[in-house]
Amino acid sequence: MESKYDKVAYPENAYLHSDSEQEEFGTGVYPGVSIISRKYKHEDTIKIACFKVKRKFSRIAIAGVILALLLLIIAIVIISTSQRKGSEEKEMLHNSNNKAYGLFFQPDVGDNPLINFSPQNKYSMNPYIHNLDFHMHDYNGYSYDKDPYMKCKNGETVPEGKVCVQKIETFGSQCTHLGNYGYLQGRPCVLLTLRLRPDDVPENFPKDSKVGKLLNDTWSPNHIGLKCEGETEDDKKHIGPDRWYAPLHNKDHPTMREKPIQNFPETGFNLTYFPQKNPDKYIAPSVMVQFNTIMTNHVIRIKCVAWVANPVQGENPEESEIYTAKFRLLVT
Incomplete structure (x- = not known):
């Protein structure tokens, strides 16, 4: 007789573990029934790796933008200060x-x-x-x-x-x-x-x-x-x-x-x-x-x-x- 569990759908990259692999993955829901876990294909591994790289790159990019803005602000302050200082020195050096x-x-x-x-x-x-x-x-x-x-x-x-x-x-x-x-x-x-x-x-x-x-x-x-x-x-x-x-x-x-x-x-x-x-x-x-x-x-x-x-x-x-x-x- 067909059980309702026989109709459970699982993805293409699902992997049915044998009973001998239960020690590593734990016991199944029912005795004698193999455990279902996801076993990624090669292309899935690449996608995950790319996602992780993109996420890491995004964080680095955001940090880089913040750092660049800080450096720009510091540069503006330094240039402004040096110009004011130079103007003051120029004024000081002018001899009437x-x-x-x-x-x-x-x-x-x-x-x-x-x-x-x-x-x-x-x-x-x-x-x-x-x-x-x-x-x-x-x-x-x-x-x-x-x-x-x-x-x-x-x-x-x-x-x-x-x-x-x-x-x-x-x-x-x-x-x-x-x-x-x-x-x-x-x-x-x-x-x-x-x-x-x-x-x-x-x-x-x-x-x-x-x-x-x-x-x-x-x-x-x-x-x-x-x-x-x-x-x-x-x-x-x-x-x-x-x-x-x-x-x-x-x-x-x-x-x-x-x-x-x-x-x-x-x-x-x-x-x-x-x-x-x-x-x-x-x-x-x-x-x-x-x-x-x-x-x-x-x-x-x-x-x-x-x-x-x-x-x-x-x-x-x-x-x-x-x-x-x-x-x-x-x-x-």
Whole structure:
């Protein structure tokens, strides 16, 4: 009689095991009945192997894509950082002294206009002090009573062939060699010189003008005003406030105010020095700018402007490379 089990269908690659193989595969459902298991053909083995390879390859491919994306992100970050850094370095390496005439600053040591020193390390400030000594020689080494040099008064007309000489005393008591130009006290002095073309005759702004009000109590009818300050708001934050102190042996002024940035002379560049009457021996007027309250461990970008009312090509002095000087201070 035909059993219902005789009608059980099994796939073509099914393999009927004999009773002698039961120890390996286990007993059947019924005694004496052979066990049915799947025995793969050669092509099935290849298909399974291919599937496994594809699955493994898919995982590797996904991992590779993720890794590639990560590497791309890292590369973008590195390139972006290096470009920004390169831009900053390029900006740092730009020296506003690289011009034929205009406003110049000293000390200028190397191509990078960064004045970096520590008051606790005299070796760090020596290059700047030596540089200032060199440029101050013109104001130290001439006799005022020997031709063609002469003392010049504000507003006077200088005779042809004569040369005005600025007194060393006009640069303040600390901005000299004996005072180490303020570097030993962490209050560096920077020399600003207005060197124009022989026939240039600069003019100053009226007192009631916007620039005149900006210069405030330092405005003078006989001078080109000079203003130095932090280049950005962040730079300005790292320049300290006014300093108040008690001068020795001065009962008339028990306390005195010291500005964060002071000019010596405070009125700027004397107009009497222009135009040049003897270009071969001419000595350009200068101003010592002392930074009294620079915060330490911060690079502070400084921008100085010579406020010439009749600039070349009518450009704004504040936006002109000729009438501006830019440098950086880092006191550590």
